[in-house]
Every structure is written in structure tokens, then in C-alpha cells.
Amino acid sequence: MPTETNVKYDNIEQVAVIGTGVIGASWAAYFLARGLRVSAWDPAPGAHERLRDAVDAHWPTLIRIGLTAGATRERLVFHDTLDAALEGADFVQESGPEREDLKQDLFRKMDDALPPSVVIASSSSGLLMSRVQSVCAHPERVVLGHPFNPPHLIPLVEVIGGEQSSQAAIDTAMQFYRAIGKRAIHVRKEVKGHIANRLQAALWREAIHLVDTGVASVADIDDAIAYGPGLRWAALGPFLNLHLSGGAGGIAHLLEHLGPPIETWWGDLGEPVLTDDLKARITAGVEAELAGRGNARLEAQRDAVILGILASKP
Amino acid sequence: MPTETNVKYDNIEQVAVIGTGVIGASWAAYFLARGLRVSAWDPAPGAHERLRDAVDAHWPTLIRIGLTAGATRERLVFHDTLDAALEGADFVQESGPEREDLKQDLFRKMDDALPPSVVIASSSSGLLMSRVQSVCAHPERVVLGHPFNPPHLIPLVEVIGGEQSSQAAIDTAMQFYRAIGKRAIHVRKEVKGHIANRLQAALWREAIHLVDTGVASVADIDDAIAYGPGLRWAALGPFLNLHLSGGAGGIAHLLEHLGPPIETWWGDLGEPVLTDDLKARITAGVEAELAGRGNARLEAQRDAVILGILASKP
Structure with missing residues (x-):
């Protein structure tokens, strides 16, 4: 800061x-x-x-x-x-x-x-x-x-x-x-979306796939992130979180131990196509989740949380 | 809470x-x-x-x-x-x-x-x-x-x-x-990794791909999340964040406007294989990022940030 x-x-x-x-x-x-x-x-x-x-x-x-x-x-x-x-x-x-x-x-x-x-x-x-x-x-x-x-x-x-x-x-x-x-x-090479947008796009793709295939609602996926991994990613990036998940053995132990299941998940991730129907379902899901909450209030809540995080980071 | x-x-x-x-x-x-x-x-x-x-x-x-x-x-x-x-x-x-x-x-x-x-x-x-x-x-x-x-x-x-x-x-x-x-x-269907681990796996895959292809270091990718999208995901899930990015038109406008570039990024995302060499490079990258910081201190810092977020959520 x-x-x-x-x-x-x-x-x-x-x-x-x-x-x-x-x-x-x-x-x-x-x-x-x-x-x-x-x-x-x-x-x-x-x-x-x-x-x-x-x-x-x-x-x-x-x-x-x-x-x-x-x-x-x-x-x-x-x-x-x-x-x-x-x-x-x-x-x-x-x-x-x-x-x-x-x-x-x-x-x-x-x-x-x-x-x-x-x-x-x-x-x-x-x-x-x-x-x-x-x-x-x-x-x-x-x-x-x-x-x-x-x-x-x-x-x-x-x-x-x-x-x-x-x-x-x-x-x-x-x-x-x-x-x-x-x-x-x-960023050492010119790639589409630089880094952060590529990482976001990867997460969006699977989130949209889960909506597309009826595994979860838009609101449930939002909750899964904002009350799950999102909390950890605000504090530390994905690699340091994986390192901590590895316990005393750290990232090396984790990649040995969790590498095979992670690769199994990779093989199962979806590749949705943003059809008009899918876009309409996502939009309907967001509207249901909003339940009338306006953007200004939501944005103010979000920014208050972010300001708090920035102040609490070492 | x-x-x-x-x-x-x-x-x-x-x-x-x-x-x-x-x-x-x-x-x-x-x-x-x-x-x-x-x-x-x-x-x-x-x-x-x-x-x-x-x-x-x-x-x-x-x-x-x-x-x-x-x-x-x-x-x-x-x-x-x-x-x-x-x-x-x-x-x-x-x-x-x-x-x-x-x-x-x-x-x-x-x-x-x-x-x-x-x-x-x-x-x-x-x-x-x-x-x-x-x-x-x-x-x-x-x-x-x-x-x-x-x-x-x-x-x-x-x-x-x-x-x-x-x-x-x-x-x-x-x-x-x-x-x-x-x-x-x-979660309405039994799928591998449920929801949160699938979303994490999707992000990990691209993060590991970017390390694999030399686009960014492990530490830079961690920073990209923890000082970028991670801050927003701690407050709101991915769909509500996209909705706010759409301005007055919300998620519907965003999907119309940003849908094509997002699909272009999807087509460019990587599919790394966790070889021993790649695992060793990730491990070396994490060790460089840690610069001697111990797990206990890192975990305490992370959990303090998370407690702060939970207290600040409406």
C-alpha cells in the first residue's frame, strides 16, 4: 500500500x-x-x-x-x-x-x-x-x-x-x-489476455460449463468461489496456497500427491460454447441471484471488502 | 457469520x-x-x-x-x-x-x-x-x-x-x-471434483501452462491473482463480478460485448502435462517466491486476511 x-x-x-x-x-x-x-x-x-x-x-x-x-x-x-x-x-x-x-x-x-x-x-x-x-x-x-x-x-x-x-x-x-x-x-511474452484475464477466462469457462450442464446454479457457483477459494486467493496466489496445502512437504509433496487427481479433473473440464440460449440462462441466473439488489450497492459492498483486504495485507 | x-x-x-x-x-x-x-x-x-x-x-x-x-x-x-x-x-x-x-x-x-x-x-x-x-x-x-x-x-x-x-x-x-x-x-450432479475443486483446477491448469511456456514466473502469477482478480473473488463470485463489469447493461451486455474475446482466450488456453521437469520448475519457482518465509508465518498471514474478509462481508 x-x-x-x-x-x-x-x-x-x-x-x-x-x-x-x-x-x-x-x-x-x-x-x-x-x-x-x-x-x-x-x-x-x-x-x-x-x-x-x-x-x-x-x-x-x-x-x-x-x-x-x-x-x-x-x-x-x-x-x-x-x-x-x-x-x-x-x-x-x-x-x-x-x-x-x-x-x-x-x-x-x-x-x-x-x-x-x-x-x-x-x-x-x-x-x-x-x-x-x-x-x-x-x-x-x-x-x-x-x-x-x-x-x-x-x-x-x-x-x-x-x-x-x-x-x-x-x-x-x-x-x-x-x-x-x-x-x-x-509478462515476458505477448499472449492473448496477458496473465490475469487468461486465468479469469479459465475459471469462467468451467463456471459456465457447470451452469451449462446443470451441475449448479449461477448463485451456487458464485457462493462456491466467494465463500471458498476466493477467500484464499485474496490472501495468496494459487501456487502459495497449493504450497500450504502440501503441509510440511510443501508444493513438491502436493504435486506428487495431488498431481494425478488434478490431471483427472483437467481431463474432465468442459469446453462450453456461448450460445444465445446459454447466455440467456446465465443472465437469468444472475438476475435470480441479485434478487433486486442494485449495482451501486453491490459495487460499494465489493469495494469495501477489497479496501479491507488491502489494508490487512502485510 | x-x-x-x-x-x-x-x-x-x-x-x-x-x-x-x-x-x-x-x-x-x-x-x-x-x-x-x-x-x-x-x-x-x-x-x-x-x-x-x-x-x-x-x-x-x-x-x-x-x-x-x-x-x-x-x-x-x-x-x-x-x-x-x-x-x-x-x-x-x-x-x-x-x-x-x-x-x-x-x-x-x-x-x-x-x-x-x-x-x-x-x-x-x-x-x-x-x-x-x-x-x-x-x-x-x-x-x-x-x-x-x-x-x-x-x-x-x-x-x-x-x-x-x-x-x-x-x-x-x-x-x-x-x-x-x-x-x-x-451440487446437483455427481461430477469429479464437485464444484470448487473443478474451478480451482481450471485456474491451476492455465497458471501452470503460463509457467510451462515461460510467459510469467510463479511469483508473478501469484501476484496477478492475489493483487488482481483474487481481491474481487473474495467479495463476489465470478458471475456477479462479470455483471458489475457490464455496467448499466449488466451481465447480458457483458456477454454480448466481451463474449467473443472471451471465447478467443478460451481457444488459446493451455493443456499442460505435469511432467517431472515441470513439477521441479514449479517447486523451484515457489521456493524463490518464499525467499525463506516459513509455512507457519505464511499461513497465519493468510488466515488473518481471511478472518478480516469474513468479518467485512455483509
Whole structure:
């Protein structure tokens, strides 16, 4: 967890937040809470007002996490042009639309406008940096800095270089994110979904298979995770939990002992197809589980639990 | 979370805990904390002493969760014979060895000794109740009541009937577990690994694949979960989290919008084989991650986080 500090994050004092939708606005709020100046730009009508509202909405949570000394929302400046927002930026966090042609066009412009020493990180969840950076004169400073939603609350950031990214740019991004209290991990190869979304997708697939085959209801599967393994995964990742399950013999003993049954389960996992019928059944299951609970209340409950976990982690 | 109460759990006052290894001892401690009498049996040499020590070790955690009025460790009686432990029991929680022939032999004896009205629940993680109950004169009262380790801390219990289990026995088990503060879910079909272990296995498979293919280190994958999706899964299950990610349109919007990329990720998930080399690499990765941290400290940290989560859940 970030603590009070006046560190200037290795000379990064101003971050340009390019694209201020849900992800970009959450990033902007987080950077402000860490005492940074934020220069923002988004071409959508009404973007400025929505960004201000989003930062205001996130601020109480950020106060609970703890503001860096001197942090203030006054350090947010929304600009009318991309070039103006990039002026003076020491680091760029891009969160624009997820379309390769649009992203390439945006990166070409940013690459033209910025000194080559400024790292440009993209929040993209689905595009390859190798493709995006290929249109830049300085592709080496382009990296992926993929947050986990909502970025102002969840510490994980996945850093991935494209084929032309320099180690220096990856190092700068890793150090910057870590300095501002993020849990940055380096994904060593460009794979679809990076790491966290692949792990989620694997779990979703089996969860959806169990609904598809009538083994359990949507609500029961949610309970199975949120009152079962989810509790342990909030504390420790899957490998350390397996290690503890191995007792004195640890992970080596566990893999010897439980490896064969685990491989039997693997062989039995499902491969559902998201048909319209299955999607409708999942939706009906979620609606039954909600029993009228609204999203705002559910989200507030979830975020309160997450804040508690973050405060309790060593 | 259980609260102070004098309810007699629908006339269940004494639980026979048959098999008092790690799982059985944790169950015994939990039942005692809920104010129940526990009659225990295990044929292993030294079992009595180990059970007493385990209950003592779990008791501080159970005090933090909250004891039922009048709960005391004095209500634990260890017996020298199976029949003596079953005498007067209103419910049986069996946690013996995971071998079908041994389990059938044990269930035949318990079935002979107990009035037909007493439900016998097995903690088995791997055996089918249809096979186990097939040797009983009263197979209808045999069900699976599968806890998630450690049972005195993790609320999840998976209840599953075999082919001959009665709805009444399933209902009794569900109601009993819920009355004592467990989150019991009904698994409607006998499938390998029930629900939670299948979901875990799905995530483990992709985690191990990412190590196998050099995409990320063991430590980075652990961080990706424990500082990413694990935080959300501790609060809400996977479907409710997807619902919230869908914004105002909820799960229906999300499945329309994110369904195609999710299916693309599914097509790219790995199918690793647990070779000796891969097991050795996982073990080395865990050891590097531990950096000398001992299991006791790690487990205490984990359980402190879990206790905090349970206290913060609505």
C-alpha cells in the first residue's frame, strides 16, 4: 500500500492521461492521489465534465487508501488538444478505444509529439504492442501497462513489451508503477489476455460449463468461489496456497500427491460454447441471484471488502 | 457469520466425527465452537492427543469468528471404538481415508450401528457417494458434505447426494450446515471434483501452462491473482463480478460485448502435462517466491486476511 511520501517517482511528476473513459478516469484519479500532476485529453463530447465527476467519485476511496503528501485534485488539467495534454508530460498512460487502426493512429501522433525519452504505456487489454508500436519512429518507448479494473483500487498492473520495446522502457514502467504503490508484474511474452484475464477466462469457462450442464446454479457457483477459494486467493496466489496445502512437504509433496487427481479433473473440464440460449440462462441466473439488489450497492459492498483486504495485507 | 444463539440446529446436538486427521479435527473444532457435543473416533495411534492439540490450536481463531453461547472444548469426547462414538449421535461427519474399499467398509459399519434417521455425511473430495452408499442397508441417509480446507475457517460446504440419497437427507444436511454458519451449496450432479475443486483446477491448469511456456514466473502469477482478480473473488463470485463489469447493461451486455474475446482466450488456453521437469520448475519457482518465509508465518498471514474478509462481508 502506498504511504505518505514526497518521492518524485524517478523524475516523473506529470502524467498525460490520454483517453478518459472509465479506465482512463480511474487512472487519472489514482495518479492525482499519488501527488502527480495529470494532463488529460479525450475527444468525446462532455469528456471533461465526466472526468471531473469520476475523479470526485473515486476520491473518498483514495482517501481511505491514503493520499500522498500534497496530493490534490487541483493538479488535474483537461486540455482541448492531444498536443497540449502531452506538453511537459514525463509519462503517458493511454486508455483509448480498443481498435488497432485507431490505436496506431493515436500512437503515431503521440510518438511525433513527445521527446523519445518519454515512455508511452497503453492500458489495452486486447491489442498487441508489437503491432501498435510498429507505426512509431521511436517504438522502443512503447509498452503495455495493463491495469485491472478499477485501476484506482486494484493494485495489479501487467507490463509487457512489444517486439521493439526496450528493456529500459519496461524497467521505467515497472519502477514507476511500483513507486506509486501498484503491484506491477512483467509478462515476458505477448499472449492473448496477458496473465490475469487468461486465468479469469479459465475459471469462467468451467463456471459456465457447470451452469451449462446443470451441475449448479449461477448463485451456487458464485457462493462456491466467494465463500471458498476466493477467500484464499485474496490472501495468496494459487501456487502459495497449493504450497500450504502440501503441509510440511510443501508444493513438491502436493504435486506428487495431488498431481494425478488434478490431471483427472483437467481431463474432465468442459469446453462450453456461448450460445444465445446459454447466455440467456446465465443472465437469468444472475438476475435470480441479485434478487433486486442494485449495482451501486453491490459495487460499494465489493469495494469495501477489497479496501479491507488491502489494508490487512502485510 | 454465525452469531450467538441457543438454537439446537433442528434437534442436532451431538455430532460424531469419524476420522480425526487434518480435516476431521478441523470439523470437530468447528462443531464445538457452535456449541455442539462431539463424539470422535479414529483408529490411528496417538489420534486422541493430536485431535486435542488441533482443537486447541484452532480455538483462538474460532473465538475470533465468535463462539455460540455455551460452546466449550469440554464437550469433546474421544472414544476407543467406532460404535461408542456413534452412540447418541444425531449427525455423522466422516473424514476417513480416500480409498473406496476402506470407505465402503466404514460406511457399512456405521450404517449397521446407527438408527436410519441419522444422516451420515462424508467429507470425501474424490469418491462418489453412489458407490460408497451402495453397501449400506439405508443408503438414502448417506450424502456428501465436502468442506473446503480448513473447515473451521472457510464457510463453503458442498452437499451432493448419490443415486440413492433421499431429498430429506440432502435437506437435513443443507439445513444443518447453514444453521451452524456454513455456506452450504447443493451440487446437483455427481461430477469429479464437485464444484470448487473443478474451478480451482481450471485456474491451476492455465497458471501452470503460463509457467510451462515461460510467459510469467510463479511469483508473478501469484501476484496477478492475489493483487488482481483474487481481491474481487473474495467479495463476489465470478458471475456477479462479470455483471458489475457490464455496467448499466449488466451481465447480458457483458456477454454480448466481451463474449467473443472471451471465447478467443478460451481457444488459446493451455493443456499442460505435469511432467517431472515441470513439477521441479514449479517447486523451484515457489521456493524463490518464499525467499525463506516459513509455512507457519505464511499461513497465519493468510488466515488473518481471511478472518478480516469474513468479518467485512455483509
